[in-house]
Amino acid sequence: xxxxxxxxxxxxxxxxxxxxxxxxxxxxxxxxxxxxxxxxxxxxxxxxxxxxxxxxxxxxxxxxxxxxxxxxxxxxxxxxxxxxxxxxxxxxxxxxxxxxxxxxxxxxxxxxxxxxxxxxxxxxxxxxxxxxxxxxxxxxxxxxxxxxxxxxxxxxxxxxxxxxxxxxxxxxxxxxxxxxxxxxxxxxxxxxxxxxxxxxxxxxxxxxxxxxxxxxxxxxxxxxxxxxxxxxxxxxxxxxxxxxxxxxxxxxxxxxxxxxxxxxxxxxxxxxxxxxxxxxxxxxxxxxxxxxxxxxxxxxxxxxxxxxxxxxxxxxxxxxxxxxxxxxxxxxxxxxxxxxxxxxxxxxxxxxxxxxxxxxxxxxxxxxxxxxxxxxxxxxxxxxxxxxxxxxxxxxxxxxxxxxxxxxxxxxx
Amino acid sequence: xxxxxxxxxxxxxxxxxxxxxxxxxxxxxxxxxxxxxxxxxxxxxxxxxxxxxxxxxxxxxxxxxxxxxxxxxxxxxxxxxxxxxxxxxxxxxxxxxxxxxxxxxxxxxxxxxxxxxxxxxxxxxxxxxxxxxxxxxxxxxxxxxxxxxxxxxxxxxxxxxxxxxxxxxxxxxxxxxxxxxxxxxxxxxxxxxxxxxxxxxxxxxxxxxxxxxxxxxxxxxxxxxxxxxxxxxxxxxxxxxxxxxxxxxxxxxxxxxxxxxxxxxxxxxxxxxxxxxxxxxxxxxxxxxxxxxxxxxxxxxxxxxxxxxxxxxxxxxxxxxxxxxxxxxxxxxxxxxxxxxxxxxxxxxxxxxxxxxxxxxxxxxxxxxxxxxxxxxxxxxxxxxxxxxxxxxxxxxxxxxxxxxxxxxxxxx
Numbered sequence: 001x002x003x004x005x006x007x008x009x010x011x012x013x014x015x016x017x018x019x020x021x022x023x024x025x026x027x028x029x030x031x032x033x034x035x036x037x038x039x040x041x042x043x044x045x046x047x048x049x050x051x052x053x054x055x056x057x058x059x060x061x062x063x064x065x066x067x068x069x070x071x072x073x074x075x076x077x078x079x080x081x082x083x084x085x086x087x088x089x090x091x092x093x094x095x096x097x098x099x100x101x102x103x104x105x106x107x108x109x110x111x112x113x114x115x116x117x118x119x120x121x122x123x124x125x126x127x128x129x130x131x132x133x134x135x136x137x138x139x140x141x142x143x144x145x146x147x148x149x150x151x152x153x154x155x156x157x158x159x160x161x162x163x164x165x166x167x168x169x170x171x172x173x174x175x176x177x178x179x180x181x182x183x184x185x186x187x188x189x190x191x192x193x194x195x196x197x198x199x200x201x202x203x204x205x206x207x208x209x210x211x212x213x214x215x216x217x218x219x220x221x222x223x224x225x226x227x228x229x230x231x232x233x234x235x236x237x238x239x240x241x242x243x244x245x246x247x248x249x250x251x252x253x254x255x256x257x258x259x260x261x262x263x264x265x266x267x268x269x270x271x272x273x274x275x276x277x278x279x280x281x282x283x284x285x286x287x288x289x290x291x292x293x294x295x296x297x298x299x300x301x302x303x304x305x306x307x308x309x310x311x312x313x314x315x316x317x318x319x320x321x322x323x324x325x326x327x328x329x330x331x332x333x334x335x336x337x338x339x340x341x342x343x344x345x346x347x348x349x350x351x352x353x354x355x356x357x358x359x360x361x362x363x364x365x366x367x368x369x370x371x372x373x374x375x376x377x378x379x380x381x382x383x384x385x386x387x388x389x390x391x392x393x394x395x396x397x398x399x400x401x402x403x404x405x406x407x408x409x410x411x412x413x
Numbered sequence: 414x415x416x417x418x419x420x421x422x423x424x425x426x427x428x429x430x431x432x433x434x435x436x437x438x439x440x441x442x443x444x445x446x447x448x449x450x451x452x453x454x455x456x457x458x459x460x461x462x463x464x465x466x467x468x469x470x471x472x473x474x475x476x477x478x479x480x481x482x483x484x485x486x487x488x489x490x491x492x493x494x495x496x497x498x499x500x501x502x503x504x505x506x507x508x509x510x511x512x513x514x515x516x517x518x519x520x521x522x523x524x525x526x527x528x529x530x531x532x533x534x535x536x537x538x539x540x541x542x543x544x545x546x547x548x549x550x551x552x553x554x555x556x557x558x559x560x561x562x563x564x565x566x567x568x569x570x571x572x573x574x575x576x577x578x579x580x581x582x583x584x585x586x587x588x589x590x591x592x593x594x595x596x597x598x599x600x601x602x603x604x605x606x607x608x609x610x611x612x613x614x615x616x617x618x619x620x621x622x623x624x625x626x627x628x629x630x631x632x633x634x635x636x637x638x639x640x641x642x643x644x645x646x647x648x649x650x651x652x653x654x655x656x657x658x659x660x661x662x663x664x665x666x667x668x669x670x671x672x673x674x675x676x677x678x679x680x681x682x683x684x685x686x687x688x689x690x691x692x693x694x695x696x697x698x699x700x701x702x703x704x705x706x707x708x709x710x711x712x713x714x715x716x717x718x719x720x721x722x723x724x725x726x727x728x729x730x731x732x733x734x735x736x737x738x739x740x741x742x743x744x745x746x747x748x749x750x751x752x753x754x755x756x757x758x759x760x761x762x763x764x765x766x767x768x769x770x771x772x773x774x775x776x777x778x779x780x781x782x783x784x785x786x787x788x789x790x791x792x793x794x795x796x797x798x799x800x801x802x803x804x805x806x807x808x809x810x811x812x813x814x815x816x817x818x819x820x821x822x823x824x825x826x
Contacts, residue, residue: 024766105788218800
């Protein structure tokens with residue numbers, strides 16, 4: 001494993017060299033290496049916990065928030081689930097070598113479009129040390145070298161975790177870089193060496209990267225998600241879906257932030273829904289028409305409809321038609337996950353065709369947008385970009401493809 | 414059609430509004446509109462030629478080079494082939510709505526991954542007015558609005574051509590923007606409005622864009638392509654392939670720029686190949702070992718191996734093994750199109766697995782990397798990027814996808 005002495009550029013170049021070896025590594029070898037990593041994580045738990053204790057100690061001195069301290073902390077159960085995730089990734093089908101398309105041209109040339117690794121992927125992330133192992137396992141399984149840039153608050157934990165993964169793969173395949181904004185800029189400038197940067201973190205990280213990145217970046221995205229209850233909705237199903245989308249795990253990107261209700265359903269739906277949501281601890285910020293049907297809501301501002309609360313807060317608005325709901329979603333949504341609850345085939349079709357988002361649900365909760373739920377195995381984040389990867393970023397999305405063309409002397413006339 | 418008065422931002426926002434309508438336009442309506450465009454191009458040829466004459470007159474005054482004047486010039490035959498290209502694009506299958514993947518989850522949710530338009534695509538291009546129509550037809554067929562930014566030297570021709578295409582599609586779907594670097598920067602800053610910029614032009618344009626772009630960019634790429642003649646190659650086929658790859662159309666990105674020859678084949682191959690290439694007007698720049706077997710070559714410098722000549726110039730090098738050839742290609746190549754000529758299954762396999770390029774050929778010319786040749790219909794360029802589109806950029810590559818998920822009340826446990 002690379003240590004801190006070489007420059008970011010040196011580390012990235014070594015990763016590129018390793019990536020050429022990884023691209024040709026068989027599935028059997030990669031999976032065996034990942035299973036050895038999983039075993040080693042459990043065997044070396046005391047060493048991991050000791051390093052983690054040093055990070056926690058430093059975190060206490062630096063007065064990190066309880067939430068950050070919780071994300072930083074490891075215990076034997078958490079180490080067990082990290083090892084379990086590595087075994088699950090080893091069990092997934094290898095995306096490398098999959099023939100995506102193939103055809104014979106009129107002149108006899110045989111063309112295959114084949115999935116291949118991207119090469120070198122850099123992951124920039126914040127406090128959670130489990131990301132070190134998850135991200136490495138996903139990148140290595142898909143034949144990519146990985147450069148990890150974790151948070152300094154988890155430096156000891158990350159170093160031990162990376163030192164457990166790295167020896168099972170070619171030299172340079174797994175590296176940690178540290179340092180401040182200057183090193184981040186050096187990483188983001190590795191055009192032609194690093195093939196993709198995936199930042200996992202808040203707006204500050206996104207701004208810092210987008211100002212300097214020469215390398216392609218896919219942002220693990222925020223989500224301003226909506227549930228629209230149509231005039232013809234089954235109101236029991238609508239209530240279950242809204243409660244689930246808002247409260248089942250409010251701090252994640254596929255949780256709902258706004259409830260839209262058709263005027264014809266509002267009278268029957270909103271009073272009971274409002275009571276249930278308030279009962280679940282949800283603060284309601286309502287437009288004028290919704291507020292008239294809700295007890296104890298506060299007035300919603302324009303900004304509330306644009307905000308990703310990531311908390312037990314829900315904006316509520318009454319709309320006059322499915323069209324108005326679609327327009328609201330396309331105006332304020334972040335293109336992540338959007339749901340309609342309806343009994344109308346026409347409304348369902350219009351919503352699916354016209355809403356511009358990675359995942360558009362009919363009569364289901366937005367909370368299913370997830371690589372694991374979609375059967376893609378683990379994910380390294382969710383993309384709201386339209387290019388390359390949209391929705392969950394799994395093993396296939398960590399790959400590119402090439403065209404392999406075979407002939408017997410064909411030339412172009 | 415938008416005229417010059419509104420700002421670039423206004424034009425892009427109108428394009429975004431139009432894109433929502435285009436995304437739902439049926440194939441039948443789009444194809445009928447394209448066929449009317451093709452007819453109108455032929456009917457209004459005199460008007461097009463008159464505008465083109467004004468551009469040519471200005472070009473003569475500005476003392477444009479003969480090559481640029483040729484690219485700028487239209488005549489009835491060229492207008493006929495522009496109309497023909499539009500009819501060919503209308504005849505292609507519609508990529509929009511294609512189900513790429515689909516599955517049912519354990520909880521009964523049905524998931525479809527469906528191809529949808531990107532939204533708004535901006536194409537920035539230089540003198541050739543035919544690009545105005547080609548690019549518009551490709552974007553519109555794939556359900557995208559297009560913002561065209563052509564060269565000022567073709568302004569009159571482009572204006573007439575765009576005014577023929579635009580009325581057949583929703584308002585704002587086809588727009589021309591003009592102006593200098595400031596307007597280019599305004600276009601490149603339309604994050605969230607313009608979904609993709611495709612520049613077609615030289616290094617200067619690429620540099621100018623990459624300095625300011627906030628919007629994703631796919632560069633229609635340059636190609637430093639190689640032909641490697643292995644020890645076991647059929648030398649007659651090798652000569653045909655090298656001549657074709659170098660001379661059939663030397664000014665394009667899939668033409669070969671370097672010939673690599675295995676030392677065991679060099680004695681039998683290079684003297685005759687050199688004579689044939691020189692006979693076709695090719696200047697040879699050879700390394701020491703190759704030069705000893707070639708009459709009239711000049712000494713190759715390191716820079717020659719890195720250069721895309723786009724002319725009748727070929728760098729030549731003798732290598733000791735297929736491995737050395739692969740390393741040379743990965744070091745100097747631009748990831749476009751690479752070919753091996755060999756009788757060895759092992760060498761063919763190693764070359765295809767280990768060469769990192771969009772298209773890797775065995776026993777065929779590099780000249781086949783082309784959307785038309787690959788059966789994708791027309792193309793808007795070739796990408797050497799690894800993300801989103803690699804190789805020819807056709808109708809599918811102008812699309813993204815979304816997941817449509819249908820249920821009957823599912824919530825996440």
